[in-house]
Amino acid sequence: MEKQFQNWILFFIAGIIAMISGLIAAIVLMKGSSVPDVLFGYILFGLVPLLLVIIIDRILVWKFGNKNVNKVQFSILVLIVFLWIVRFVLDLFI
DSSP, X not given: OTTTTTTOOHHHHHHHHHHHHHHHHHHHHHTOSSHHHHHHTGGGGGHHHHHHHHHHHHHHHHHHOXXXXXXXXXXXXXXXXXXXXXXXXXXXXX
């Protein structure tokens, strides 16, 4: 059981959570009666790139190991958060 959870990393867990929430939102919206809700329900097409990211993530973990891939993914996450902070500060002054 320990071996199963050993290779779970940041993007894999975030991808699974995003995929589950996207599927739930798409199913709820597709059951709506208004046209915008039904059209917005096609979030399912947005899940295809997410699935590709998860598959690429699994290939990189298999090739380089979970510690190295997790370091890179954490660095990417820190960069994104830093860019959000910079954008927030710029929005305050502009």
